[in-house]
Every structure is written in C-alpha cells, then in structure tokens.
Amino acid sequence: MSHPAPPTISIDALGSSPDFRALGTLPQVRVDLRYASTRNLLGHDLYSPHDCAWLHAEAAAALELSAQWLQAHHPELRLCVLDAARPHRVQELFWTHVQGTSMERYFANPARRSIHSFGMAVDLTLLDAQGHELDMGTGFDDTTELSHPALEDQLAAQGLLRSEHLRHRALLRHAMQHGGWQGIATEWWHFDFGDRETVRARYQLIV
Numbered sequence: 001m002s003h004p005a006p007p008t009i010s011i012d013a014l015g016s017s018p019d020f021r022a023l024g025t026l027p028q029v030r031v032d033l034r035y036a037s038t039r040n041l042l043g044h045d046l047y048s049p050h051d052c053a054w055l056h057a058e059a060a061a062a063l064e065l066s067a068q069w070l071q072a073h074h075p076e077l078r079l080c081v082l083d084a085a086r087p088h089r090v091q092e093l094f095w096t097h098v099q100g101t102s103m104e105r106y107f108a109n110p111a112r113r114s115i116h117s118f119g120m121a122v123d124l125t126l127l128d129a130q131g132h133e134l135d136m137g138t139g140f141d142d143t144t145e146l147s148h149p150a151l152e153d154q155l156a157a158q159g160l161l162r163s164e165h166l167r168h169r170a171l172l173r174h175a176m177q178h179g180g181w182q183g184i185a186t187e188w189w190h191f192d193f194g195d196r197e198t199v200r201a202r203y204q205l206i207v
C-alpha cells in the first residue's frame with residue numbers, strides 16, 4: 001500500500017506551530033530521550049543539535065491525562081519519555097542500519113512512515129520515587145521476544161519474565177490506556193495515539 005506524500009514540517013519549526021507541544025510543558029512527565037544520547041541501539045546521538053522533546057498537541061494532551069491518572073493512583077511513580085517526535089530523516093537512518101537484520105521488525109519501514117514521525121507515538125517507562133526505572137524485564141529497544149507484550153504470559157510461564165515485570169508493564173499500560181493510548185504487540189515501551197492510517201494520511205510529517 002502506498003501513501004500520498006503528507007505535508008511536512010521541520011523538527012526545528014515545531015515551536016512555531018500550534019499543532020505541536022513541548023514535553024517541557026508537562027511538569028508531571030520526565031524526559032530522557034535515548035536517541036539524543038549514545039544510550040541506544042545504534043550507540044550514536046542521532047538528534048543533536050535538534051530538540052526532539054515534542055509531541056503533537058493531541059498526543060501531548062493524552063499524555064497529560066495518563067500522567068494525571070498515574071499521579072492519582074500511584075503518586076510515587078512518574079512517566080519517563082524515552083522517545084517522542086522522531087524526524088523522518090532519522091527514521092531513514094535507522095532503517096539503513098537495521099534492514100536485513102533481526103532488528104528490522106522493531107523499526108517502521110520509512111516508506112510506511114513511523115507514527116513517531118508525526119509526533120503521535122511515544123516510547124516510555126516508569127520511574128520510582130528515587131528516579132530509578134522500574135524493572136520491565138528488558139531495557140528499552142531490547143530487540144528480543146522478551147520485549148513482546150503479546151508473549152508476556154508465555155514468557156512468564158517459561159520463567160523468562162517475573163511477576164514483577166508483568167506487574168510493572170501492566171501498570172504502564174493502564175496509565176497509557178487511561179489517556180487513550182494503544183500499545184503494540186512487540187514493544188512494551190511503545191504507544192500510539194489515534195488511528196494510524198488517519199495519522200499517516202492527514203497529519204504533518206516531521207522532517
């Protein structure tokens with residue numbers, strides 16, 4: 001299936017568009033963008049000097065609702081964003097690294113356009129009161145089946161995930177679902193907001 005070229009917006013122009021909102025305007029949400037550091041699958045800082053701590057305004061409002069739910073039910077915990085708006089150019093760069101490898105399934109083919117590149121997807125985890133990440137059984141971007149929410153029960157039955165891992169992941173999903181986000185089968189940390197085909201057809205692609 002091919003998609004017509006969507007309208008585009010530069011990552012550096014998000015601040016001058018009312019359609020996007022800086023993550024810094026969500027005081028209850030921590031931000032630790034892994035692709036703006038070397039702590040990622042590729043070991044390179046792919047974002048600097050661009051500020052990628054942005055989401056589409058609709059997604060930011062949804063994340064605010066998730067953070068409010070967490071604050072009300074688990075005030076000791078915080079959402080921590082690991083990736084948000086991802087310029088299409090960076091998505092293409094990922095693709096050249098992973099194409100033909102076992103990591104391929106974890107990255108959207110840039111021809112299909114990642115929902116991250118519309119500011120309508122977010123990767124995140126939970127932090128405890130000391131600011132430490134809750135143990136989810138794998139780290140962010142672990143490209144093994146241990147990361148697959150769809151396999152959690154089976155992996156737990158095999159002793160490959162512990163009950164606390166399932167509990168922590170379920171908590172993250174509950175918080176996100178309360179904001180209207182949808183998880184996916186292959187990455188516990190990834191959530192989409194809105195209908196993906198509508199997003200691909202109508203929203204601005206960040207380049």
Ligand SMILES: [Zn+2]
Nearest residue numbers: 121122123190
């Ligand atoms: Zn993601």
